[in-house]
Amino acid sequence: MKKLFSALLAGVMLTASSIGVYAADDTTIEIKTAKYDKTTEKVSVTGVIGNAASSQSLTVMSTGIKNEGFDMDTIVYIDQKDNFTVGADGSFSLDFYLSDSAVKGNNYFVRVGGTGIASPEHMAFLFSDSGDPEPDILYGDVNNDGVRDVNDAVMMLNYVLNPASANITDDGFKNAQINEEAKKPNEFTAADASMILKKVLDSNYNFPVERK
Numbered sequence: 001m002k003k004l005f006s007a008l009l010a011g012v013m014l015t016a017s018s019i020g021v022y023a024a025d026d027t028t029i030e031i032k033t034a035k036y037d038k039t040t041e042k043v044s045v046t047g048v049i050g051n052a053a054s055s056q057s058l059t060v061m062s063t064g065i066k067n068e069g070f071d072m073d074t075i076v077y078i079d080q081k082d083n084f085t086v087g088a089d090g091s092f093s094l095d096f097y098l099s100d101s102a103v104k105g106n107n108y109f110v111r112v113g114g115t116g117i118a119s120p121e122h123m124a125f126l127f128s129d130s131g132d133p134e135p136d137i138l139y140g141d142v143n144n145d146g147v148r149d150v151n152d153a154v155m156m157l158n159y160v161l162n163p164a165s166a167n168i169t170d171d172g173f174k175n176a177q178i179n180e181e182a183k184k185p186n187e188f189t190a191a192d193a194s195m196i197l198k199k200v201l202d203s204n205y206n207f208p209v210e211r212k
């Protein structure tokens with residue numbers, strides 16, 4: 001039934017366009033979502049096509065972003081998908097794959113056009129090629145156990161007194177960056193331990209890095 005309707009509709013549109021009632025390009029597209037999944041390296045795009053052709057073809061392009069426009073020097077994907085399946089309500093979803101090695105930068109456009117679509121649409125998506133996201137910083141959580149308490153002040157003081165005795169991890173050192181200027185591990189002093197203790201005793205106290 002749906003096929004018959006589509007066929008009829010195509011026939012009507014063909015007639016209509018041949019007598020010039022409609023503009024030739026009366027197919028619209030709207031991209032609803034564009035997301036990247038780092039684990040599967042898959043970009044998933046969803047949207048809606050109005051007046052989709054019975055045999056809809058879509059062109060898909062992905063580029064970097066430069067000056068808020070397409071960066072044609074970084075085309076990372078381009079393809080044409082023929083006989084594309086569009087839902088009865090015009091909805092569509094398409095996937096393509098981008099690997100870390102193909103991509104530089106974090107923000108990309110995906111642009112979708114196709115048969116009869118006069119105005120292709122594009123949407124930005126976030127591509128992270130920087131590995132795992134940075135863990136959340138909890139300033140003062142030197143032992144990186146997710147809690148800021150007196151043990152963190154003690155660990156920092158132990159570290160200052162005897163660096164070899166306290167095993168502060170890389171994430172612990174990130175949490176220890178409570179001063180405005182980043183410190184190297186050998187630059188921490190008892191004052192850092194003191195500030196952490198102050199914060200533990202008074203949550204209203206702001207580390208230098210938290211003051212604006």
Ligand SMILES: [Ca+2]
Pocket residue numbers: 140141142143144145146147148149151152
């Ligand atoms: Ca802690």
